[in-house]
Amino acid sequence: xxxxxxxxxxxxxxxxxxxxxxxxxxxxxxxxxxxxxxxxxxxxxxxxxxxxxxxxxxxxxxxxxxx
Numbered sequence: 001x002x003x004x005x006x007x008x009x010x011x012x013x014x015x016x017x018x019x020x021x022x023x024x025x026x027x028x029x030x031x032x033x034x035x036x037x038x039x040x041x042x043x044x045x046x047x048x049x050x051x052x053x054x055x056x057x058x059x060x061x062x063x064x065x066x067x
Contacts, residue, residue: 006031009040009049021045028053032061042066 002017004024008031015031018024024043032041032053042049052064 003045005044007042007044008035009042009052015041025051029061029063033059
């Protein structure tokens with residue numbers, strides 16, 4: 001069973017799931033780069049968002065660790 005789910009925090013759309021945190025980070029960063037600026041893409045683990053990625057206006061993806 002996949003432990004990490006990549007979703008859009010605002011729309012609650014789920015993009016993918018994986019068993020590996022590193023894969024989840026890679027996927028979430030990719031999803032964030034394709035979305036609108038400021039749209040939060042989160043990694044969920046055991047029902048809680050643990051990391052958040054947001055595309056900045058300059059094209060960089062900013063990561064926030066949520067505890």
